Amino acid sequence: MVLFILRRLLSIAFTFFVVSVIVFLMMHAVPGGPFDGYDMPVSKAVRDTLMAKLGLDQPLWVQYVNYMKGVLVFDFGYPYQAPGETVISLLANAWPPSLLLGGLGVLIGAPLGILLGMAAALRRNTWIDYFASALATLGLTIPVFVISMLLILIFAVWLNWLPASGWGKPERWILPIIAYAAIPIATYARYTRSAMLDTLNRPFVTALRAKGLSERRIIFQHVLRNSAIPMVAVFLPMFIGTATGSIFVEAMFRIPGLGSYFVSSIENRDYPLEMALVLMVTLMFCFAYLISDICYAWLNPRIRFGEQPK
Amino acid sequence: MNAMLKLVGAIALAAGLTAAPALAQTKLTVPGGSTTGTYMDYMKTVYARASGSELLQVPLTSFDNEYQLTPLAAESWTQSADGLTWTFKLRQGLVWSDGEPLTAEDYVFALQHAATSGYDFAWYWDFAGGIQNWKEVTEGKAGPETLGLKAVDDTTLEITSTGPKPYMPSVVSLWYPVPKHQFDKFGDDWSTNVANVVSSGPFTLKSWEKSNNTATLVKNETYTGPWQAQVDELTIDPTLGAPEVGMPAFLAGDAAFTYLNAGQIPVVKQRFPDAIRTNTVFATSYISFDLEAAPFNNADVRRAFYYAVNRDELTQTVLKDIAIPAHSILAPGYPGYSENVAKQAVFDPAKAKELMAKAGYPNGEGFPTIEIWFREEGGYNGAILPPMAQYLQAQFKDILGITMNIKVMPGKDWMEGMLARKNNIYIAPYEYDYLDPSNFYGIFYNGGRHSYHVPEFDKFVAEADSNPNWDERVTLYEQAEQVMIDQGMIVPLVHPIIMAAVSEDISGPGVTPNSQGFTPLDRIGNFLYSHISVK
Secondary structure: OHHHHHHHHHHHHHHHHHHHHHHHHHHHHOOOOOOOOOOOOOOHHHHHHHHHHOOOOOOHHHHHHHHHHHHHOOOOOOOOOOOOOOHHHHHHHHHHHHHHHHHHHHHHHHHHHHHHHHHHHHOOOOHHHHHHHHHHHHHHHOOHHHHHHHHHHHHHHHOOOOOOOOOOOHHHOHHHHHHHHHHHHHHHHHHHHHHHHHHHOOHHHHHHHHOOOOHHHHHHHHHHHHHHHHHHHHHHHHHHHHHOOOHHHHHHOOOOOOHHHHHHHHHOOOHHHHHHHHHHHHHHHHHHHHHHHHHHHHHOOOOOOOOOOO | OHHHHHHHHHHHHHHHOOOOOOOOOOOEEEEOOOOOOOOOOOOOOOOOOOOOHHHHOOOOEEEOOOOOEEEOOEEEEEEOOOOOEEEEEEOOOOEOOOOOEOOHHHHHHHHHHHHHHOOOOHHHHHHOOOEOOHHHHHOOOOOHHHOOEEEEEOOEEEEEEOOOOOOHHHHHHHOOOOOHHHHHHHHHHHHOOHHHOOOOOOEEEEEEEOOOOEEEEEEOOOOOOOOOOOOOEEEEEHHHHOHHHHHHHHHOOOOOEEEOOOOHHHHHHHHOHHHEEEEEOOEEEEEEEOOOOOOOOOHHHHHHHHHOOOHHHHHHOOOOOOEEEOOOOOOOOOOOOOHHHHOOOOOOHHHHHHHHHHOOOHHHOOOOOEEEEEEOOOHHHHHHHHHHHHHHHHHHHHHHOOOEEEEEEOHHHHHHHHHOOOOOEEEEEEEOOOOOHHHHHHHHOOEOOOOEOOHHHHHHHHHHHHOOOHHHHHHHHHHHHHHHHHHOOEEEEEEEEEEEEEOOOEEOHHHOOOOOOOOOOOOOHHHHOOOOEEO
16 A cells, blocks of 8 residues: 555656646747737837846746746745735635635535435435436536526525625625535436445345345445445545636636636736646645545455556 | 626526615625736736726826816926926825825836836837836836936926827826835835735725735725715725626625626616616727738728728627727717718728729639637627627628638737737727827827838827827828828727616716716726715
């Protein structure tokens, strides 16, 4: 196991390096720079001065090396679109709202989806199954900005129960959390139903029933555990994908989160921020998959990392 | 995605509207512009400025809702006999919100700092202000103290230009002071850290959410100048700028007004017409060319395009309610607008075909396939440009017999392409900076925005720009635009209009239509937010 983790850490380092090179090159290959795009052109002299000030007049490889030297000591530079603070402090300010709302969306949505999927699997081909399947399909197919709009219309405009949007007071969190939860609910409902049906049809379940174990014990102790592997595989990547913010949800609910920076950093050619965001997400996904793999072993002792099948 | 958002917005609106919404709060929350803002300093980064930065400081002059120039920090002004120097006299008793006196030195420092450390608006003070030595200073060839700016005493400010600028009082409507005493203490951090920001205008800064550029301002009790704040707290939230987001918030009473997209306009007009406000933004979308590259190095070809646009049909169909026809680079109502010029921009397919034939392309035969470039935009341009490009594509095919492809591109790529002349035809939008014809003609003058060099045009513009007599100036600008028409330098297409819905709970001249029927809910923020109150 230790060897496996070490190998994976090395592979993460390699992935991180490759992604950093590719993103750095692509970012600079896109036409235009941080001081283009205004209604009137910036004079060459002014642009040259500014580019020099930001080190953008250096050869690309020098810029890359300088940037990565900083990254090694957690210095991601200064964002062009938010001077006066570092990239790290910008992320520290913008991430909490995304983490809170997106994270809660997954943490609430995933158990609800599991319950829904379990109900659908255990009551297969009944109205419960049809309802759960329909809900899951809707959750996956309706774009999140439409869900957000509907939530605002129903709960803020028609019923006047909740604020339409904004940030600060906890009541403002409810609608975005529901919007964020839609996809986890739908995804988990489908995964759980499918995995449980698969497990329920296995011979060991019949054997357990023949041994006289209670249905509750069979479901919770054996079926659910054996069905959990695909759910574990989905959970962390989904958590990271959601907790780093959605530009749509954050725009619709006016949340001052991280989501918009993914777009604005590209639009504004904010190279330090763009790099930081990509590297951060890369690292998080790498570790998410590492942790998922470790959880596999815990859930299914038959899995032995690094061993060849006999 | 935009189209989808609009559709969803319109459907949601149609379903949701039952009555004109009432504000559930006494503090105002209004839509803003860009969701990214760098400095709370208008003079340093105009295009990337933080929300509300222009409301924190008091400019020398400003425009009211009738577009009349009004003295703000300046009490009066005079022009020297040679026309090169303007002297502005500041009001007595103006102070910063921390109690320090606001002096002419703060205005001088603002431009000195902008010339050496600012970037995106440096062109303005060269092109519009013509400030002596501006170019040399921005290029680092001279020190800021050599600029044609002088604080004669605490309340007397002198500005010297390279040529006579009869419209200088309009230009300085965008001249905001920078607190030198704060800059000396904190450097640029004076405008990035809320605790260091001091103001000279009707509002002070309470908070600034940088991730979406939302700023909350409160009434500045130390401001003694004209146009004082009528509300205690004003939140400018750029995320409300998109009608798809603004409208639900407006319906829920969270926003004092919202801009409307094309799908929302008919619904709001029908359900609560009294809430509707219309504004002309004094902007023009036009086609520009590479005048030196084939096939647009032939004036007949360019003029064929000029006559091949059915502006009335365009604005009555695909751009209904969001644009009006542009028959000149200047919009109706803009100073210097000329009917003599405008009446020439007619839809004349026969003449267009004749010109194409004369240029050697009868019915478009032999004409190369071209690609028109326009930039991705939000706001009113985002609604106008894509459908307009498709309309023009069809119309040019039908009338001129040519094939025109369309390329939409990020703003930075588009601007870089236009400056480097990487393509030969563009759709370009431009919105005024200051209310004078020189603003619009200047963008084609001596290179300008399009690398145009048309000596005859430049001659008329140069003469007009420096002539102190308004009537003579207008005549000269008319002659300049006649050159534009004769040479087919541009094809004016449309002037955008902005429609908004205003809550019944706010009132005042700021949200009341002016004598022309327009309600300027943007650009003249100094007037708007000092002339708006909660009922």
